[in-house]
Amino acid sequence: MSVSCFRLLLLSCASILLGACTRPRVRLERATAAASVAQAAPAPNAPVGRTRGDAARGRELIAHFECNRCHDGTGLGSAPLARNCFSCHEQIMTGKFPVAASALARFRPHVASAREAPSLTAIGARFAERWVVEYLLAPHDLRPQLTPSMPRLPIEPAQAADIAAYLMAADGSTEVPPSVVPGSASRGREIMDQKGCTACHAFSGVQPFTPSAASPANSDAARAAALAPDLRFTRDRFQREQLVRFLLNPQAVKPDTRMPNFDFSPEQAADIVAYVLGAELTIAPIAPFVRLSLLSRPVSFEEANRQVFSRTCHHCHTDAESAGGDGGPGNSGGFGFAPRGVSFSSHSSILAGYVDAQGERRSLFEPLSDGTPRLVAALLARHDELRAAPRDQVRGMPLGLPPLSAEDIQLVESWVAQGKPL
Amino acid sequence: MTISKRGIQMLAVPISFVSLLISASSLACGGDWYPEVQIDPRIRGVAEAEKTLAKGNYVAAAGSVVRMIPQIETLGGNSRDPLLARAARVLSLAIVRQGGKLSLERELPIELFGHWLGKSKLDQSKNLAWSVDTLRRQLSVRKDEPGLMTELAEALSKVDGGQDEARTILESLAARDLVGSPQGYQVLAELRRQKGDDAGQKLALKRCVSMASGSKVCEPSAPRAS
Numbered sequence: 269m270s271v272s273c274f275r276l277l278l279l280s281c282a283s284i285l286l287g288a289c290t291r292p293r294v295r296l297e298r299a300t301a302a303a304s305v306a307q308a309a310p311a312p313n314a315p316v317g318r319t320r321g322d323a324a325r326g327r328e329l330i331a332h333f334e335c336n337r338c339h340d341g342t343g344l345g346s347a348p349l350a351r352n353c354f355s356c357h358e359q360i361m362t363g364k365f366p367v368a369a370s371a372l373a374r375f376r377p378h379v380a381s382a383r384e385a386p387s388l389t390a391i392g393a394r395f396a397e398r399w400v401v402e403y404l405l406a407p408h409d410l411r412p413q414l415t416p417s418m419p420r421l422p423i424e425p426a427q428a429a430d431i432a433a434y435l436m437a438a439d440g441s442t443e444v445p446p447s448v449v450p451g452s453a454s455r456g457r458e459i460m461d462q463k464g465c466t467a468c469h470a471f472s473g474v475q476p477f478t479p480s481a482a483s484p485a486n487s488d489a490a491r492a493a494a495l496a497p498d499l500r501f502t503r504d505r506f507q508r509e510q511l512v513r514f515l516l517n518p519q520a521v522k523p524d525t526r527m528p529n530f531d532f533s534p535e536q537a538a539d540i541v542a543y544v545l546g547a548e549l550t551i552a553p554i555a556p557f558v559r560l561s562l563l564s565r566p567v568s569f570e571e572a573n574r575q576v577f578s579r580t581c582h583h584c585h586t587d588a589e590s591a592g593g594d595g596g597p598g599n600s601g602g603f604g605f606a607p608r609g610v611s612f613s614s615h616s617s618i619l620a621g622y623v624d625a626q627g628e629r630r631s632l633f634e635p636l637s638d639g640t641p642r643l644v645a646a647l648l649a650r651h652d653e654l655r656a657a658p659r660d661q662v663r664g665m666p667l668g669l670p671p672l673s674a675e676d677i678q679l680v681e682s683w684v685a686q687g688k689p690l
Numbered sequence: 691m692t693i694s695k696r697g698i699q700m701l702a703v704p705i706s707f708v709s710l711l712i713s714a715s716s717l718a719c720g721g722d723w724y725p726e727v728q729i730d731p732r733i734r735g736v737a738e739a740e741k742t743l744a745k746g747n748y749v750a751a752a753g754s755v756v757r758m759i760p761q762i763e764t765l766g767g768n769s770r771d772p773l774l775a776r777a778a779r780v781l782s783l784a785i786v787r788q789g790g791k792l793s794l795e796r797e798l799p800i801e802l803f804g805h806w807l808g809k810s811k812l813d814q815s816k817n818l819a820w821s822v823d824t825l826r827r828q829l830s831v832r833k834d835e836p837g838l839m840t841e842l843a844e845a846l847s848k849v850d851g852g853q854d855e856a857r858t859i860l861e862s863l864a865a866r867d868l869v870g871s872p873q874g875y876q877v878l879a880e881l882r883r884q885k886g887d888d889a890g891q892k893l894a895l896k897r898c899v900s901m902a903s904g905s906k907v908c909e910p911s912a913p914r915a916s
Contacts, residue, residue: 614740620835630868
C-alpha cells in the first residue's frame, strides 16, 4: 500500500474512530477562568522589555497553531484523529489501527520513533515565562532521545507572549513554594549518580555520569526516557523554587509526568537543584555544516524519492486529492501555516511548486540570492536552525525533525542540478 | 418455565441477524470494537493505473481505468469525486500520448470498446476532444495547477486549432520553471519549432532530455501543425 493510500485510509478511518480510541488526556479545566486572572496580574518573570501577553488571545492562538495536534494539556481537547500527530502512530504501534497486519508491519518502522510529545500541563507551575516565549520563537531540540522536536512555527513575538500568558495562567500554581535552603552541588551530583538520573536524562556539557543500562527499545522506560529533557537546559526553563517543588513530588506539580517520585528530602532536592542549575557547562559548538559537492553520477527521481522525498517530505506535503482532502500542513495548511500547495507525491507534483503569499505559483527550484535552489536552501536552513542561526528567506525543513544528512542533501541538490530527471 | 417453539423462533431470528451484523461489520481494536472499514478496491486500482502511466504503459493504464470504471466517459469529466477525477486524468493523458488511439483489444471486453480504440479519425478526434474537455474541467476546479496545465497543453497541441493556446500555457509555465513533465517540454519544443523559434526549440528540448532521463519522449513528433 502506498503512503498516499495509507493517508487516505487514515483519513477515512478518522470519522469512524473519533471518540472511540482517544487516549485519556489531562485537561485544563481551569484554563479559561485562569486566563482572565492572568491578564490582571503581571507575572514576576514576564519577558523583559515588554508587557505581558493576553492570555485569552493566547488560547485562540493555541487553536490557530493547532498545538493540540501534537500536545496534550493545551486545554482544547484532542485534535481529531486524522489531524493528530501521534495518536495514529500509537494505534499503529499497538495494533489498534484497523488495517491488515501486513500493513501495520509496513507502517511501524516509519512511526516507531514518533509516538508522543510532552504534554503542556502545568507549564505555569514549572517554567519561567520568559523561557516559554523564547522557546516558541526559536525552538531547539530539548530531548535528544525524541526524534521529533518542537517545530519552528510562524509565531510573531507578540503572539508568543500571548500563548505564554495563556499557558502560564492555565497552570499557574498558587501554592506557596517550599523555602529552599542553598544545597551542595557536589552532593547533588552524587545523589544523581546514585539514583541513575542520566539513565533517562542527558546532561550535556558536564562531566559524564556513571553509565546506566539502556532500557529495551519501545519499553515504557525507553518511552519515558525519550520525553526526558537534556538537563543542560533546566537552568533556562525552571526557576529554582519551581524545580525544588517538582523534584519533591513531580506528580503533584504535573500529574501526567513520567518522572518518578524518588521521595527526595528537601535537603536532597536542594542539593540536586544546586548541581543542575549551577554545574559548569562546557558546550562544544556544533560543527559547521559541510555541503558536499554535486554528484557526477546520474541521480534519478526514483532514488531521490526513495531516499528523501517519500521518506521525509511526503508526510506533511502529500497530494490532497488522494488523501481525502487534507494534503498535510505543508500542502493544505495547518500549524498556523497558510495552504502552500506543496506536494511530494510525484515527480509532477514536485515540479508544480508552491503557492506564494500573493497566491502565485512559484518553483521550488527557484534560485535564491546566493543561487541555491529554494528546496535545497530549506534543507540547509534546518542545519542553520540547529546552530541557532535561522535564515530569513526560508524555513528549515524537515520541520520539527532532525535535518537531512549531508549525503541526502547532496543527493537532492544533484538531482535538481541534473534537471530533475525522472 | 417452558418456552414455546414459536417463541424460540421469534427470538432466534433477530438474535442471529444481530450477530451476523456484528461479525460482518466490526473489528477488534484492543479492548474496544470498531466498525470494519470497507475499502473501495478502486483506490488501489487507480493508484496502480497512475504508476502504470508514469512508466509509459499508456494502453495498459487506460485499459485498467475503463475496466474499473466503465462509465468513466460520462462520470469522469464532470465528477468532483477525487478518485474518479484521478482516473479520468489517467485516461485523458493516456489518450493524448497515444494520439487518440488506444489498442485496448487485449485489455477490455468488446462491449467496453466504445470509441476508445480510435479506429477511425473521427473516433480519435472524439477521444482527444474528451481528453481536452476532461482536463479543462478539472483545471476549473484545481485552478493554476501546473501539472494539470501541462497536461491540458499536451492535449490541446494534438487537436485542431489548439496549438496557440497550448503554446501560451507552456510558455507561461516555462518562464516560471513549472512545466510538469518532459513531455511538456517536448511539446513546447515542437510548438516553438512550428513558430520558427529554433533557439527556443533547442532550449526546450534540452530541458526535456535532462528531465526525461534517457527515455524516448523527447524525440520530435506529436503536435499537429497549426
